[in-house]
Amino acid sequence: MRQLQQALRQDIERQSTETCRKTGFRSECLLRRGLSDEKNVNFVILSDVTMNEMKRLFFLLCCALFGAGCELIEYHPYEVRLEHGNHDLNAAAIARIESACRDRDTVRFVMMGDAQRFYDETRDFVRHINRPDQDSIDFVILGGDLSDFGLTREFEWIHDIMKGLKVPYVALIGNHDLLGNGLQVFRAMYGDINFSFVAGDTKFLCLNTNALEFDYSEPVPDFVFIENEIGDTVVRDYRRTVAVMHAQPYGEQFNNNVAKVFQAYLKKSRNLSFCLHAHAHGLMVNDFFDDGITYYGCSCMKDRSYLLFTLTEDSYRYEVVYY
Amino acid sequence: MKSFIISLLPALLLTWSADGAPSGSPTAERDTLPVAGRHGPDTEHPFLIRRVTLPALQMYPGQESLLQVAPTGYLREVPPLKRTPDRYVRRVKRYRDFWEAIIPEYTKLHFAGGMGLLSFGFGWDYGRKKQWETDLYIGFVPRFSSDRASATFTLKQNYIPWKIPLGGSWSFEPLETGLYFSRVVADGNFWVREPKKYGGPYYRFATSFRANVFLGQRITLGLSRKHFNKSLTFFYELSTCDLYVVSAFTNKYLNVTDILSLAFGLKFQIL
Numbered sequence: 001m002r003q004l005q006q007a008l009r010q011d012i013e014r015q016s017t018e019t020c021r022k023t024g025f026r027s028e029c030l031l032r033r034g035l036s037d038e039k040n041v042n043f044v045i046l047s048d049v050t051m052n053e054m055k056r057l058f059f060l061l062c063c064a065l066f067g068a069g070c071e072l073i074e075y076h077p078y079e080v081r082l083e084h085g086n087h088d089l090n091a092a093a094i095a096r097i098e099s100a101c102r103d104r105d106t107v108r109f110v111m112m113g114d115a116q117r118f119y120d121e122t123r124d125f126v127r128h129i130n131r132p133d134q135d136s137i138d139f140v141i142l143g144g145d146l147s148d149f150g151l152t153r154e155f156e157w158i159h160d161i162m163k164g165l166k167v168p169y170v171a172l173i174g175n176h177d178l179l180g181n182g183l184q185v186f187r188a189m190y191g192d193i194n195f196s197f198v199a200g201d202t203k204f205l206c207l208n209t210n211a212l213e214f215d216y217s218e219p220v221p222d223f224v225f226i227e228n229e230i231g232d233t234v235v236r237d238y239r240r241t242v243a244v245m246h247a248q249p250y251g252e253q254f255n256n257n258v259a260k261v262f263q264a265y266l267k268k269s270r271n272l273s274f275c276l277h278a279h280a281h282g283l284m285v286n287d288f289f290d291d292g293i294t295y296y297g298c299s300c301m302k303d304r305s306y307l308l309f310t311l312t313e314d315s316y317r318y319e320v321v322y323y
Numbered sequence: 324m325k326s327f328i329i330s331l332l333p334a335l336l337l338t339w340s341a342d343g344a345p346s347g348s349p350t351a352e353r354d355t356l357p358v359a360g361r362h363g364p365d366t367e368h369p370f371l372i373r374r375v376t377l378p379a380l381q382m383y384p385g386q387e388s389l390l391q392v393a394p395t396g397y398l399r400e401v402p403p404l405k406r407t408p409d410r411y412v413r414r415v416k417r418y419r420d421f422w423e424a425i426i427p428e429y430t431k432l433h434f435a436g437g438m439g440l441l442s443f444g445f446g447w448d449y450g451r452k453k454q455w456e457t458d459l460y461i462g463f464v465p466r467f468s469s470d471r472a473s474a475t476f477t478l479k480q481n482y483i484p485w486k487i488p489l490g491g492s493w494s495f496e497p498l499e500t501g502l503y504f505s506r507v508v509a510d511g512n513f514w515v516r517e518p519k520k521y522g523g524p525y526y527r528f529a530t531s532f533r534a535n536v537f538l539g540q541r542i543t544l545g546l547s548r549k550h551f552n553k554s555l556t557f558f559y560e561l562s563t564c565d566l567y568v569v570s571a572f573t574n575k576y577l578n579v580t581d582i583l584s585l586a587f588g589l590k591f592q593i594l
Contacts, residue, residue, distance in 0.1 A: 051489040058495065058542045062559050065585055072585035075440040076507060077533055077564055080469035087468075117569075119576035149528065149566045150512070157570075157577070180530045181469055181511040188468035212520060213512060252522075 077151045078180040082188055090190045093168035094197040097139045107200040108136050111298045111307040113278040114145035115158050116176050118301035126164045128323040139167050143278025144174025144246030150182030155189055172206050174246040175253050178213040194225040202311055203238040205229055209245040211255035221262050230268045240271035248277040248295055249288050263289045428594040431458055436562050436586025437535055438505040439463050439475040456481040473509030492545035499539040507531050537562035556590035
């Protein structure tokens with residue numbers, strides 16, 4: 001019996017030594033326990049204590065990862081599962097803008113362009129706007145293309161940066177935001193893709209013009225929405241209108257079949273002053289329809305520039321700012 | 324009765340040779356003589372008798388052997404037909420062998436990791452130390468704030484270079500790595516090849532296909548014969564997808580934790 005035990009012990013020892021050689025495994029904890037004798041260590045490696053320690057370590061690691069990594073849990077890059085609080089951001093921003101600008105003659109706002117995958121530039125933009133000498137700015141309009149691939153995380157990354165702004169911002173939908181489940185993400189996160197708000201004495205008509213991304217199930221541009229805005233179904237006090245869109249008329253995204261109709265509708269709104277757009281990744285000033293309505297196109301964030309508009313009682317002016 | 328059979332026999336020619344008279348009990352080999360009626364339309368052999376039935380015919384109780392009635396010249400033995408399995412049998416065998424060869428060796432349950440909330444998969448392990456694994460999954464993503472849930476189909480390749488026995492029936496795999504391609508079937512703006520409406524390359528990527536890479540670790544518990552599964556493996560993985568990598572590489576703002584995704588899973592080894 002004793003012989004058998006001896007043989008068994010030797011066999012285990014031989015096996016464990018081999019394992020150790022193969023894996024290069026050395027148990028520090030065992031060495032610390034005073035089992036510094038090489039032979040002993042090799043033998044003890046297979047003991048229950050070490051085994052349980054390794055097992056426990058693995059499961060502890062998993063628990064720690066799970067506990068610390070709930071944010072890392074992602075079911076799909078295009079899942080429409082938003083962080084708590086990232087809902088209806090435009091509505092909240094509009095409420096802030098409207099209350100802050102009420103009964104004001106002069107309103108200053110920033111029109112910024114495509115932020116798609118330009119996180120560093122966008123972060124610098126936020127720092128720039130937050131500077132103490134910029135305190136006259138009332139709000140920021142993000143002209144669409146928050147994301148590059150329509151991924152949910154992209155929307156949240158941009159919002160994480162933009163929520164650092166001292167002033168409220170509203171976001172329009174861009175063509176890149178319509179990829180994958182982007183439309184669903186935008187609707188859940190920011191709200192309607194056509195919306196309007198009044199700042200001071202100016203109404204901002206924000207329109208989805210990314211027609212190429214839709215079929216006829218979704219009217220782009222939405223003339224019913226524009227009609228309702230012209231008809232002022234919701235009574236609001238304002239003197240002029242500024243139309244804001246992502247894709248400009250006669251661009252490849254726009255429904256150019258109705259470009260002139262679109263313009264005719266817009267001109268029916270109360271004192272249309274000018275129009276704003278993004279999308280082109282370059283600074284643009286155009287009178288597309290030769291009718292005195294200017295379309296100002298801001299560049300993308302990569303160019304580190306934005307348009308700063310000042311609306312006064314009877315006119316407006318704008319600056320191109322590079323930061 | 325006897326006269327009835329006698330009258331029948333000349334008509335139904337017995338093909339039993341006089342020299343090859345039955346010798347004792349029939350063997351299994353000899354029993355493979357052609358079955359009666361097999362050569363139906365053949366005039367030379369209109370009727371065949373199995374060798375095994377001969378003794379019965381010869382030992383008709385209380386009578387002389389029936390076979391004596393037939394003239395000896397009429398009886399000759401036909402060589403047994405060569406009974407190779409016919410094409411149908413071979414075809415079925417091939418079909419069965421094929422499916423048997425690709426029978427999945429394990430099933431997996433995968434939680435998160437950019438391929439669905441839960442994915443159910445099966446797969447095959449191969450290689451000298453079974454260090455390679457190829458899995459196929461079907462998963463689902465709940466609708467959350469959108470209108471519809473979506474389905475995912477994933478092809479995953481794993482490489483598990485080392486296995487450390489922990490004693491008992493436990494073992495530890497300190498590294499698991501590989502890549503997987505996940506296809507999502509959803510209601511949104513998804514494509515594999517860009518639709519024609521863009522008139523050429525426009526976005527230059529496929530919204531419905533994601534390529535992921537991952538690193539992970541596993542721990543395995545061997546199970547006794549009482550269980551259906553041979554062993555149970557628990558694993559966790561950290562992964563990222565192609566578009567996240569592109570985003571992180573072009574920006575300092577994003578760090579590693581922004582683009583990582585954590586997954587957990589179970590592997591049930593059947594074969």
